[in-house]
Amino acid sequence: MKTFKAYRLFVVLLFVLSLVTLWNQTMGWNAIQLTGKSMLDMLLLLPPILIFVSVLDTWLEKDALVKYMGKDAGLYGIVFALLLGTVAAGPLYIAFPISVILLRKGASLRYIVFFLGVWSTTKIHVVIFELTSFGPLFSFLRISFCLLFFYMMGVIFEKIYDRRPSLQRDMMKQHSEM
Amino acid sequence: MISGVILYSIAMILLILSWRKSVSRTKKVVQNAWSMFAKIMPDVMSIMLLVGLSLSVFTPSFLSSVIGEQSGWIGVVTSTIIGSIALIPSFIVFPLGDTLVENGAGLPQVAAFMSSLMAVGIFTLPLERKTFGNSFAYARNAAAIFMCLLFSLLIWVVMV
Numbered sequence: 001m002k003t004f005k006a007y008r009l010f011v012v013l014l015f016v017l018s019l020v021t022l023w024n025q026t027m028g029w030n031a032i033q034l035t036g037k038s039m040l041d042m043l044l045l046l047p048p049i050l051i052f053v054s055v056l057d058t059w060l061e062k063d064a065l066v067k068y069m070g071k072d073a074g075l076y077g078i079v080f081a082l083l084l085g086t087v088a089a090g091p092l093y094i095a096f097p098i099s100v101i102l103l104r105k106g107a108s109l110r111y112i113v114f115f116l117g118v119w120s121t122t123k124i125h126v127v128i129f130e131l132t133s134f135g136p137l138f139s140f141l142r143i144s145f146c147l148l149f150f151y152m153m154g155v156i157f158e159k160i161y162d163r164r165p166s167l168q169r170d171m172m173k174q175h176s177e178m
Numbered sequence: 179m180i181s182g183v184i185l186y187s188i189a190m191i192l193l194i195l196s197w198r199k200s201v202s203r204t205k206k207v208v209q210n211a212w213s214m215f216a217k218i219m220p221d222v223m224s225i226m227l228l229v230g231l232s233l234s235v236f237t238p239s240f241l242s243s244v245i246g247e248q249s250g251w252i253g254v255v256t257s258t259i260i261g262s263i264a265l266i267p268s269f270i271v272f273p274l275g276d277t278l279v280e281n282g283a284g285l286p287q288v289a290a291f292m293s294s295l296m297a298v299g300i301f302t303l304p305l306e307r308k309t310f311g312n313s314f315a316y317a318r319n320a321a322a323i324f325m326c327l328l329f330s331l332l333i334w335v336v337m338v
Contacts, residue, residue, distance in 0.1 A: 006220040009304065013227040020235065027234050035230025038267070042226055044182055046215060048189035054211040055192045058203055089185070091268060093225065093302045096309040097214060116318070120297040126268050133276040137337065138289075145332055146293070149325045157317070 049094055057101045069107035077111040078151070085118030095119045109161055110154035117150025221305040225265060228301050232264035238274065242281035245291065253287040254330045258323060261294030263301065271295050285337055290330035297322040 017035075021028025067073065068080045088095070099112045122143055130139050196204045241260070245253040266274065275292045279285060298319050299306065306315040 007223070009301075010220060010224040010227065013224050013231065017227060017231060020231065031230040031234035033230070034233045035227050038229045039223070039226040041267075042222055045185065046218075046222070047211070048185040050211040050214050051189040051193060051207070052185075054207045054214065055189075055196055057210065058207050059196060059199075091265075092296070092299060093221075093305050096306055097218075100309050113318070117297070120322075123268055126272060129269070129272045133272060138333070141332060141336060142289070142293070142329065145329055146297075146325065149328070153318075153321050153325075157314075160317075161314070 045090055045094075049090065050097070053097050053101055056098075057104075060101075060105055062106050065102065066106040069102060069111045071108045071110075073108065073111065077108065078114065081111045081115040082118055082122075082147075085115050086122045086124060088119065089123070089125075092116070092120050108158060110151075110158040113154035113157045114151050117146065117153065121146040121150070217308075218305060221302070221308075225302060225305070228265045229267065232266055233270075236260060236264055238277040238281050241291070242278050242283040245278070245283045245287035247282060247284040249284060249287060253284060254290045254327065254334075257287045257291035258294045258298075258326050258330070261291040261326070262298040262319075262323060264295060265299065265301055266295050268296060286330045286334040289333040290326050293329050294323065294326040297325065 017028065017031055020031060067076070069077050073080070084098075085095070088098075095116055099116060102115070103109070103112055127139060127143070130142075193204065193207070196207055241257075244260070245257045249256070271292050275288045278288050278291070283291075300319070303315055303319065306318070309315075310318070
């Protein structure tokens with residue numbers, strides 16, 4: 001039953017896919033091929049990232065991280081989140097388990113929210129393509145606006161969650177279940 | 179492909195270093211990684227299925243017709259909704275956006291579409307809720323949607 005619940009969304013989407021295939025065979029077949037291809041990509045991408053996360057979890061000292069991403073990290077925190085989010089590859093949901101580890105090791109929520117924002121804003125290979133097709137003005141506007149927005153969002157989120165300790169406890173509980 | 183090689187090399191080096199320091203802790207590292215893998219698998223499978231569906235259903239010609247240059251703010255809202263639902267790998271986002279503009283989609287609409295593709299994930303919400311808890315996951319996505327709309331407005335004012 002629990003397994004079924006976990007795969008509920010998958011089953012629903014499978015149903016949608018079969019409907020699409022019935023309605024338009026080329027489109028459905030195309031979707032099946034694309035799904036297979038991205039599943040292969042993901043199965044290749046996930047193991048090293050999970051190993052990385054798990055190594056961080058086991059070996060990273062709490063004090064070291066607090067210095068770079070803790071509440072009083074200041075500029076360090078911004079630079080660290082920028083570096084981490086820019087260099088890493090992969091879709092946003094890969095950043096979730098990484099954030100959880102960082103939070104558990106004492107990173108401040110402000111830098112984690114900023115890190116998630118950076119992850120979805122500046123990816124080197126993505127930005128290079130953006131520059132050639134949309135021009136430098138577009139890139140400049142997008143990157144500066146998004147980074148500013150996400151940093152402010154981090155500040156606000158930190159304030160909200162600090163005032164509501166029950167929520168933070170809830171988050172911590174979620175972490176330990178991971 | 180190259181990023182895959184780099185990722186695997188980093189993981190291997192980390193594992194070897196960890197193994198030299200402590201064998202038992204390294205075993206735990208691998209066990210932990212495996213249990214995380216098993217836990218997120220159901221969500222990842224549905225996410226992948228959605229990637230396939232998104233890429234085949236939301237074709238450039240279909241999208242350009244919905245969010246054309248004359249579509250105005252309704253087009254901005256529509257493209258934000260589609261971008262929040264669809265899941266497209268990040269390296270395809272800008273090439274797709276480029277094709278959309280060439281096919282007659284408006285720049286503010288495409289801007290909203292691209293930024294919501296990257297920052298908002300309705301279908302990755304189950305995964306996000308499991309990691310961060312409900313309130314954080316909803317709040318982050320809501321704020322990101324707000325950001326996409328603001329960014330689209332910015333592009334509209336400055337570049338159109």
